Amino acid sequence: MFKHTLPRLPNRPKLTQLPPCSRQIQTKKQNSLPAAYYRGGTSRAVIFKQSDLPKDKNHWAPIFRSVIGSPDPYGRQLDGLGGGLSSLSKVCVVGPSTHPSADVDYTFISLGIKNTDVDYSSNCGNMSSAVGPFAVDAQLVPVHSNQDSASVRIHNTNTGKIIHSSFPVVDGEAASTGDFAIDGVSGTAARVQLDFIDPAGSVTGKLLPTGNVTDTFDGTRVTCIDVGNPCVFVQADDLGVQGNMTPEEITAHPDLLVRLDSIRRQAGVKMGIAKEREEVPGSVPKICIVAAPSTTDKRDIERKQTAGDVDLLARALSVGQPHKAVPITVALALAAAARVPMSTVAGVVDRDPVDRAGVTIGHASGNLLVGANFDADGGLTSATVFRTARRLFEGRIFWKND
Structure with a gap:
């Protein structure tokens, strides 16, 4: 009689037991x-x-x-x-x-x-x-x-x-x-x-934390001001770039972000925010490129950011990234800096404002009006913006x- 013998199956591997600590992590409730x-x-x-x-x-x-x-x-x-x-x-x-x-x-x-x-x-x-x-x-x-x-x-x-x-x-x-x-x-x-x-001196207690209207870092002239948040303003011309760059163009630039961060950290130390450059927080001071609006650039005309529509162009960074619009605290600081003679912001703002209620800022996504109220001595008593939420x-x- 023919006898059929089933092939011998290999030994099945034993299931590996998870260590108690791993099993506990996997089953822990949120x-x-x-x-x-x-x-x-x-x-x-x-x-x-x-x-x-x-x-x-x-x-x-x-x-x-x-x-x-x-x-x-x-x-x-x-x-x-x-x-x-x-x-x-x-x-x-x-x-x-x-x-x-x-x-x-x-x-x-x-x-x-x-x-x-x-x-x-x-x-x-x-x-x-x-x-x-x-x-x-x-x-x-x-x-x-x-x-x-x-x-x-x-x-x-x-x-x-x-x-x-x-x-x-x-x-x-x-x-x-x-x-x-x-x-x-x-x-x-x-x-x-x-x-x-009374938004001035939000962190440092002073409108001009360094005691100067302008300072120079890495050979670039800047204005350090503290309104809403400490901010550093640098003119696009001094960086050798266009003031109407998109956030993507700023990111793609070979060395612009590195240069701006170096300036920002040096300014943070001189403003008294930190003792060493490495200790300067990522969020402050904020840094912003400013420029006068163009009357001929096609991109400015398409965005209605010509000299007749906005008072200046601003491209701000937030925590190392180019901002898609403009942080409101940067806008507050811009409005104040525009009234400080010889500042880097005053140097690009037209003396005849688009709207006498304040400063009209052209940012990467459009325009923003910041109303500013000053006392008889030129001090900023309040600033107004309109948003939605x-x-x-x-x-x-x-x-x-x-």
């Missing part, structure tokens, strides 16, 4: 907290109520990094709510006021994209426009259901400065619909008026421990 996500001006940020965060602020940084998705070596922050741009890598914390002239405290945090930086050293003017609406929506500042507008006094803890935010409300919440448009954001929305009170979501936000 953490979560109440939060909201808002667009403010040309930026976006996750906003927390301070009461929802740990009382010990030393525990905030890991939460913020994981929520935003930093650090990300790919530069996209796909594992968080950041967007791979400095204007999208932000967190705000809002809580009860500790200042007698304010309704709420507001702390701004800028996060590095590829690194672990969690920077509290500066304010964000764009996200300031979302703080008032958030305070109303989160019922930190009560409004009656029949009110059609609200005014929130904001204490920015980064700078110690006061901002007045005024905006329409509907049924007790900040309005989102309106007919006001800002360059850099598609569509229209409800207008938010921001009045920055909108609540994008609210609920619980999740993060995981490293």
Whole structure:
């Protein structure tokens, strides 16, 4: 009789057991907290109520990094709510006021994209426009259901400065619909008026922190000024570049970003922000290229940024990246510097302004008018800008421990 013998099967490999520590990491639940996500001006940020965060602020940084998705070596922050741009890598914390002239405290945090930086050293003017609406929506500042507008006094803890935010409300919440448009954001929305009170000396305590109208770093003349945030202004001609460069052209330039960062760090030391160049934060001082608008350049004409439409051109950097528009704090500083005789900004601004209400700035995405109020001695008492803001979501936000 024929006997069929099955082939002998090889021994199956034993399943490898994960070490206890690895198994624990894989099965650990995520953490979560109440939060909201808002667009403010040309930026976006996750906003927390301070009461929802740990009382010990030393525990905030890991939460913020994981929520935003930093650090990300790919530069996209796909594992968080950041967007791979400095204007999208932000967190705000809002809580009860500790200042007698304010309704709420507001702390701004800028996060590095590829690194672990969690920077509290500066304010964000764009996200300031979302703080008032958030305070109303989160019922930190009560409004009656029949009110059609609200005014929130904001204490920015980064700078110690006061901002007045005024905006329409509907049924007790900040309005989102309106007919006001800002360059850099598609569509229209409800207008938010921001009045920055006594904005000079936000970090250094001085309008001109170095004591000079102009300084020279790496052979390039600059003006260092502190309004809203410490800023450094350099003329495009002195850098040998065009003042209407796009952000992409600035990034692609072979050495411009390196030169600007070197100037910025030296200025930061002389402004007293840090003792050594390596210690200068990524967020301040901000640096901005300025130029007079052209009357013949085709690109300026297409953007309505000719000498008859804007007072100057500005191309700002934020945390090492060319900004798609212009940081509001840089715009405040520009408005002040334009009134300082012999400054690098005054040197490119036409004496006959496009709009006598302030300075009209041509930036990479359009134009921005900054209203500025000065006292009899030429001091800046307040500055006004108009933005829009909108609540994008609210609920619980999740993060995981490293």
